[in-house]
Amino acid sequence: MSTQESGPFLSVRDLRVHFPTDDGVVKAVDGLSFDVWRGKTLGIVGESGSGKSVANQAVLGLHNPKHTRISGEIHLEDQELTTAPERRLEQLRGNKVAMIFQDPLTALSPYYTVGRQIGEPFRKHRGASRKEARERTIDMLARVGIPHPARRVDDYPHQFSGGMRQRAMIAMALMCDPDLLIADEPTTALDVTVQAQILDLLMELQQEFGSAIIMITHDLGVVSRVSDDVLVMYAGRAVERGTAREVLGRPRHPYTWGLLSSMPRLRGDVGRDLVPIAGTPPSLLAPPPGCPFEPRCAFSDHVADPVDCATDRPALPEERGAACHLTAEQKRTIFAERIRPRLR
Amino acid sequence: MLRFILRRTLGAIAILLVISAVTFFLFYAIPRNPALLACGKGVCTQEQLAVVEHNLGIDKPVPQQYIEYMSGLFIGRDFPAGSCPAPCLGFSFRDNRPVLDTILDRLPTTVSLTVGGALVFLVLGLAFGMLAAARRGTLLDKTMSSTSLVLSSMQIYFLGPLALAVLVHNTQLLPQPQYVPISEDPWGWFQGLLLPWLVLSTIFTANYTRLSRATLIEQLQEDHVRTAKAKGMAPRTVFFRYAWRGSLIPIVTIFGIDIGSLFGGAMITEYTFSLHGLGRLAVESVTQSNLPMLMGVMLFAALMIVLFNIVIDACYALIDPRVRLD
Numbered sequence: 120m121s122t123q124e125s126g127p128f129l130s131v132r133d134l135r136v137h138f139p140t141d142d143g144v145v146k147a148v149d150g151l152s153f154d155v156w157r158g159k160t161l162g163i164v165g166e167s168g169s170g171k172s173v174a175n176q177a178v179l180g181l182h183n184p185k186h187t188r189i190s191g192e193i194h195l196e197d198q199e200l201t202t203a204p205e206r207r208l209e210q211l212r213g214n215k216v217a218m219i220f221q222d223p224l225t226a227l228s229p230y231y232t233v234g235r236q237i238g239e240p241f242r243k244h245r246g247a248s249r250k251e252a253r254e255r256t257i258d259m260l261a262r263v264g265i266p267h268p269a270r271r272v273d274d275y276p277h278q279f280s281g282g283m284r285q286r287a288m289i290a291m292a293l294m295c296d297p298d299l300l301i302a303d304e305p306t307t308a309l310d311v312t313v314q315a316q317i318l319d320l321l322m323e324l325q326q327e328f329g330s331a332i333i334m335i336t337h338d339l340g341v342v343s344r345v346s347d348d349v350l351v352m353y354a355g356r357a358v359e360r361g362t363a364r365e366v367l368g369r370p371r372h373p374y375t376w377g378l379l380s381s382m383p384r385l386r387g388d389v390g391r392d393l394v395p396i397a398g399t400p401p402s403l404l405a406p407p408p409g410c411p412f413e414p415r416c417a418f419s420d421h422v423a424d425p426v427d428c429a430t431d432r433p434a435l436p437e438e439r440g441a442a443c444h445l446t447a448e449q450k451r452t453i454f455a456e457r458i459r460p461r462l463r
Numbered sequence: 464m465l466r467f468i469l470r471r472t473l474g475a476i477a478i479l480l481v482i483s484a485v486t487f488f489l490f491y492a493i494p495r496n497p498a499l500l501a502c503g504k505g506v507c508t509q510e511q512l513a514v515v516e517h518n519l520g521i522d523k524p525v526p527q528q529y530i531e532y533m534s535g536l537f538i539g540r541d542f543p544a545g546s547c548p549a550p551c552l553g554f555s556f557r558d559n560r561p562v563l564d565t566i567l568d569r570l571p572t573t574v575s576l577t578v579g580g581a582l583v584f585l586v587l588g589l590a591f592g593m594l595a596a597a598r599r600g601t602l603l604d605k606t607m608s609s610t611s612l613v614l615s616s617m618q619i620y621f622l623g624p625l626a627l628a629v630l631v632h633n634t635q636l637l638p639q640p641q642y643v644p645i646s647e648d649p650w651g652w653f654q655g656l657l658l659p660w661l662v663l664s665t666i667f668t669a670n671y672t673r674l675s676r677a678t679l680i681e682q683l684q685e686d687h688v689r690t691a692k693a694k695g696m697a698p699r700t701v702f703f704r705y706a707w708r709g710s711l712i713p714i715v716t717i718f719g720i721d722i723g724s725l726f727g728g729a730m731i732t733e734y735t736f737s738l739h740g741l742g743r744l745a746v747e748s749v750t751q752s753n754l755p756m757l758m759g760v761m762l763f764a765a766l767m768i769v770l771f772n773i774v775i776d777a778c779y780a781l782i783d784p785r786v787r788l789d
Contacts, residue, residue, distance in 0.1 A: 239694060
């Protein structure tokens with residue numbers, strides 16, 4: 120594709136985000152690499168605490184530098200962000216890279232009108248006047264489907280419903296035509312019908328504005344609906360990557376199998392039992408030396424000696440693949456024989 | 464807003480009615496006969512006592528006295544010793560003048576003291592709190608936090624004489640506190656009240672430093688503050704426009720509660736520095752059993768506190784649009 124000729128828009132390499140605490144260093148993200156391409160959507164999936172939000176907040180430098188240690192590389196086009204001065208990041212935030220947060224109830228300040236908050240990035244980054252920002256805000260509110268935008272622009276967030284607030288957040292994020300939109304569980308706090316509307320809206324706007332999107336979620340339904348590429352995260356690392364079709368259709372990592380087996384489906388056998396993943400994620404203070412999923416993995420005994428899942432850490436291939444010691448053949452047969460029947 | 468003020472005013476009137484009734488009937492629960500005290504214990508004959516009781520107006524049934532007292536507020540009253548025009552808060556037989564006149568004489572001192580003191584501790588407390596929150600974890604923060612902890616466990620009656628001894632008597636750094644009306648001599652007014660302001664506000668400053676630091680730190684972790692940062696707002700804007708604004712709500716709440724303590728503190732401060740304000744007046748009327756005066760001062764203080772709380776609630780509405788009041 121022509122968009123790929125110039126290389127990825129965002130490229131994260133070996134990102135580590137560590138939080139020193141009194142109990143030790145929490146390795147929230149520990150060696151994460153991924154690429155985001157222009158106009159494409161990368162879905163990042165993982166359970167709570169897998170490091171997906173932490174990693175993406177690091178892209179924008181939102182962590183308090185006093186309490187965070189960040190290493191690795193984050194390239195946005197030709198800029199290196201981990202070493203960029205705060206002023207530089209400030210110019211990127213809300214401008215080239217915008218972010219939408221999970222809970223629209225708390226993500227907007229209750230003290231200012233929706234219009235003022237939405238207009239702020241436009242005034243700051245584009246030097247627009249109050250009036251220009253207001254006009255643009257009204258346009259954007261209309262664009263994200265807020266009825267009577269010229270009137271609602273002067274409302275306070277508490278006068279908006281949850282879905283409307285998330286629409287307002289999206290309008291705010293799109294004010295400066297960002298090239299990259301990071302959506303951190305944008306639909307988690309919303310009810311199901313509103314979820315679908317918000318996702319459709321995001322996809323529509325992506326078509327229109329051509330932004331790249333990182334969709335952070337724990338919901339595989341959301342991923343399958345919107346993503347081009349998928350990255351599965353577990354305990355601060357990526358464990359599987361590929362196109363959405365590949366990862367959801369022919370998953371190769373036992374953790375991804377677990378995620379799929381634990382998810383209810385609309386179509387298919389009503390009597391099918393959901394299979395939860397046994398156990399809990401490892402401590403991020405002292406992650407296991409080998410595969411972080413090994414303690415919960417039902418297939419580690421299939422791995423032939425001399426490799427030991429408990430001590431040898433599997434690597435994740437750069438392109439399509441999974442960080443797992445099972446052979447390609449084993450992955451294929453286990454998925455086909457043991458996992459796929461469960462999903463029907 | 465108008466409806467809110469109307470509603471609150473009606474509420475305030477109800478509160479004041481209750482306070483006046485309670486105070487009034489407490490008057491009669493005191494195991495002392497004010498007439499006997501006024502007349503002179505041991506030397507007073509029955510006839511003299513009856514005359515004094517009549518003069519004080521306490522020979523009538525208590526409910527009737529209360530009704531007369533309350534109607535005096537609106538239409539004034541006449542006592543054998545003199546007249547008391549509306550709004551009549553009672554008549555002090557001790558100094559033969561309406562209670563309200565004495566209160567109004569003393570009021571400027573107390574207002575200067577409390578408003579000035581409140582200004583000092585709000586400005587300093589909020590500023591120190593902001594500084595400590597912005598520099599959280601640094602030496603500055605730790606110094607300010609521990610200092611404010613020590614100071615907030617002090618008492619005005621300890622700080623006052625100490626400051627007086629050290630700053631005025633020993634070193635003469637500050638002049639002897641006194642009240643000079645601001646209209647006569649603004650500089651003299653300022654100098655005379657500087658020490659009382661500092662003493663009155665020290666403990667409050669310490670408390671507000673701690674409060675403002677804590678609420679700011681909490682606010683800085685709010686989602687909407689992160690949103691502000693994520694949309695590229697400058698650190699200063701994030702801090703003041705988003706975090707600080709939110710931290711004002713709990714501060715205003717606590718300030719509303721503290722109004723009473725402020726009057727209490729003013730009372731002690733006035734006593735310490737021999738300022739003739741309302742607090743001192745209240746203490747004097749207790750020691751002299753000047754019950755009409757005491758009643759008047761209490762009712763007046765209650766009125767001030769109730770009024771202040773209406774102002775505080777209006778401030779809420781200004782700060783937080785979710786509390787827009789209609």
